[in-house]
Amino acid sequence: MSDDARDVLRLRRCPECGYDLSGLPADHRCPECGFDYDRSMFAIPAWRPGWRRRSRDWETAIYGGLTIGPGLYLFYWGMQTTVLGLLVRLAAWVVIWLLTIVCIAVAKDCANRRRLRDGRGDMTVTFDADGFVVDQPRKKRTRRTWDQFKDVRVRRARGMRWKLRLRPHSIVDPPFAFTAVITGPRREIARLRAELRRRIRAANRRI
Numbered sequence: 654m655s656d657d658a659r660d661v662l663r664l665r666r667c668p669e670c671g672y673d674l675s676g677l678p679a680d681h682r683c684p685e686c687g688f689d690y691d692r693s694m695f696a697i698p699a700w701r702p703g704w705r706r707r708s709r710d711w712e713t714a715i716y717g718g719l720t721i722g723p724g725l726y727l728f729y730w731g732m733q734t735t736v737l738g739l740l741v742r743l744a745a746w747v748v749i750w751l752l753t754i755v756c757i758a759v760a761k762d763c764a765n766r767r768r769l770r771d772g773r774g775d776m777t778v779t780f781d782a783d784g785f786v787v788d789q790p791r792k793k794r795t796r797r798t799w800d801q802f803k804d805v806r807v808r809r810a811r812g813m814r815w816k817l818r819l820r821p822h823s824i825v826d827p828p829f830a831f832t833a834v835i836t837g838p839r840r841e842i843a844r845l846r847a848e849l850r851r852r853i854r855a856a857n858r859r860i
Contacts, residue, residue, distance in 0.1 A: 661841040664694045668779045693782040699833035799856035805849045
């Protein structure tokens with residue numbers, strides 16, 4: 654793997670069209686769409702905080718949907734038999750419900766691990782000299798500037814996941830803090846934190 658591919662502070666794909674910029678100069682124009690970029694720009698995939706918790710919301714709905722039908726059928730069928738038959742069918746319902754939960758949870762966990770391994774997040778954060786832009790599917794693109802923040806914090810979440818938090822000057826008045834979950838080795842995350850802190854402090858000195 655080349656140094657460019659490992660460098661978290663280098664733009665790998667065009668923020669506008671997604672064209673692969675590998676091998677091109679750090680200050681150049683995208684051959685596909687003509688977007689101008691420079692060495693101060695870089696982009697990272699990220700996840701909204703609590704993305705695993707929110708993913709479990711629809712899993713719960715699936716559990717209920719897949720089990721309530723068979724459950725009601727078995728319960729109705731058991732009402733027409735003996736008490737022993739009812740207990741047997743209720744036990745079968747519990748087993749089916751537990752197997753459904755296990756299968757869906759395993760499948761979802763495998764999908765999450767694949768997304769982490771491939772570096773695909775549910776949003777893309779593109780940094781430049783003046784601030785950063787957050788792109789999320791089906792949401793309006795938002796832009797924040799460095800002078801809106803006073804510091805950056807990064808703490809380990811789990812494994813190679815890190816919680817990135819840009820702290821604003823005030824916790825009650827907008828603009829509010831920006832928080833995202835990112836992935837990467839410790840050394841690259843440390844470089845990212847140092848670079849973001851440098852840009853925030855430089856912007857605040859100009860105020």
